Amino acid sequence: ALPPNWEVRRSTTYNRDYYFNTTSGESRWDAPTPRVNKKMRASHILAKHVDSRRPSSWRQENITLTKEEALKRIEEFREKIGAGESVFADIAKVESDCSSAKHGGDLGWFEEGKMQPAFEKGVLTLEVGEMSKPVWTDSGVHIILRTG
Numbered sequence: 604a605l606p607p608n609w610e611v612r613r614s615t616t617y618n619r620d621y622y623f624n625t626t627s628g629e630s631r632w633d634a635p636t637p638r639v640n641k642k643m644r645a646s647h648i649l650a651k652h653v654d655s656r657r658p659s660s661w662r663q664e665n666i667t668l669t670k671e672e673a674l675k676r677i678e679e680f681r682e683k684i685g686a687g688e689s690v691f692a693d694i695a696k697v698e699s700d701c702s703s704a705k706h707g708g709d710l711g712w713f714e715e716g717k718m719q720p721a722f723e724k725g726v727l728t729l730e731v732g733e734m735s736k737p738v739w740t741d742s743g744v745h746i747i748l749r750t751g
């Protein structure tokens with residue numbers, strides 16, 4: 604596939620196709636190298652707060668936690684998992700404010716551009732098997748475990 608904002612156009616003067624970038628206005632005869640879209644997989648534990656874009660979840664109809672309280676929750680989970688006291692998926696199942704809780708926090712495979720930028724960035728800075736520090740998105744505050 605062509606990278607974003609590129610399209611094929613027809614040159615009538617030379618009677619052949621060329622490539623046009625609709626944002627930069629650049630045109631070229633040779634096709635821009637197709638971008639390989641990175642695929643990644645991650646699980647997460649989400650703690651929502653009163654300012655979350657959707658302050659409601661399967662766990663709690665109306666979420667009133669402050670950002671500080673949500674961060675405190677996330678840091679407690681991170682401690683427990685880091686100390687080997689709890690398994691990530693078990694905590695996610697009970698504590699995560701995302702519907703992925705029912706899958707132990709697993710979001711499955713996804714490509715760049717699917718998740719909120721801050722979340723995607725958080726995943727891409729992790730090695731597979733590594734757990735993130737708290738990551739903030741419009742949804743709330745997350746711990747991310749990169750799994751693929």
Ligand SMILES: N=C(N)NCCC[C@H](NC(=O)[C@@H]1CCC/C1=C/[C@H](COP(=O)(O)O)NC=O)C(N)=O
Nearest residue numbers: 649656657701702710717718719722740741742743
């Ligand atoms: N097709 C599916 N199932 N969803 C499309 C993905 C939507 C994506 N979601 C996220 O980025 C948040 C942060 C990472 C995971 C995630 C889960 C959110 C968090 O909960 P919410 O703030 O939405 O209530 N719940 C589900 O989507 C986005 N681009 O907004």
